[in-house]
Amino acid sequence: MKTHHHLFFLALALVFFGSCGGPTEAVSDTAGEEAPNIVFIISDDQAWTDYGFMGHRQLNTPNLDKLANEGLTFVQSYVPTSLCAPSLASIATGVYPRRHQVLGNDRMLPDDKPEDKEERKKIRSERYRPVIDHFRQLNTLPDMLKEKGYLSFQTGKWWLGNYANGGFDMGMTHGDPQRGGRHGDYGLEIGRKGMDTLYNYIDYALEEEKPFFLWYAPYLPHRPHNPPDSLYQKYLPLAPSEYVARYWAMCEWFDHTCGELIDYIDGKGLTGNTLFVYVCDNGWVQEENAEGYTKKSKRSPYDYGLKTPIIYKWSGKIAPQYNTRSLASSLDIVPTVLGMLNMERPEGxxxxxxxxxxxxxxxxxxxxxxxxxxFSTIDNSLFYRMAITDPYKIIVPDEKNKPGEVVRLYNLSEDPFEETNLADQYPQIVDQLSTRIEVSWKQ
Incomplete structure (x- = not known):
């Protein structure tokens, strides 16, 4: 699919929203004030280009556009890995996959060779159990927020077994492999089958007179791409294929659900004291003539897999700003939330x-x-390591697991879609960034 038109429309978006190359303004002082409610909105499989506020010509995402316009929006922002389970685990903990050990969606050891689907499910469940046990020992944001009296609710995607494994007080995901628990089970119904469970959690927190932390990570716009027919018909004449039309329709469907959630919170009079955080778990570029995604998007080391806008909105507390230069990460979300609450930052x-x-x-x-x-272990499962600067990005393949692949270097300011490898032209930059990666891992 042709994507270069996004550059022109991103420029138009910057004119509309305004831009800034420097650091953001700090949050207003909140010492001694009522703790804000916190709402995480996490989309699933959506390219960084596929929003109205990012300049997409056809897609309508009015609710996220409004959130971006009213919040602090980072554009040069990333998740540390481009697959659901490890990315979500990093959002919840604020640490790299190599630390929380959720490296991929499933764990299989080298000698595991299940012959049928049911045997594979059983082995997968057994192999993932120690990963979950390790994760339960980590300090997640819901765990940290208990200090401030928060009630925490999980809905949507959640790969780490029962919601309680992430420190949530309540949730939709039971995580029982015997009942089909793997990556969200009942939690995956949120958004696709209505929003009532979310509303019930909010009402419960109000009854308890406690601040709430809400994890809204719906199975949207993730496959199956089965949007409401009205949205599909809307995009069918605009898209290059029926597959792209379905994906675009899914993106708008997700946006609709975001609007419903935001409107419900506003209807309860909570908007002024609610922090909204938006991020996508990983990217997606729809194949034009097939149901899958392109190789340079999900699961890849390229920006179409890793890059995502990140938005922080707290009315009256965070100055609206469209930051086009500062490097930001989903790993920043936990320490940023803690800073807003004047909470001590834990080590690590x-x-x-x-x-x-x-x-x-x-x-x-x-x-x-x-x-x-x-995955099995870091040593046996690592494919790529990346370093992103202004303006360069390096992709270093693992010599053991990706033999024969070359190092790639891109100038993102001139080549945002990573088409021209500059590694041979700039060996000093390759050495410098490769050294930074090694230092980072030793730390």
Missing amino acids: LDGIDVLDESALTKRETLYGEIYAHD
């Missing part, structure tokens, strides 16, 4: 508080890592 977090002007200015590099979908 890999991100920064993006409202700390000094930290944002000093940041020079973001890092990423890609593993096998069916």
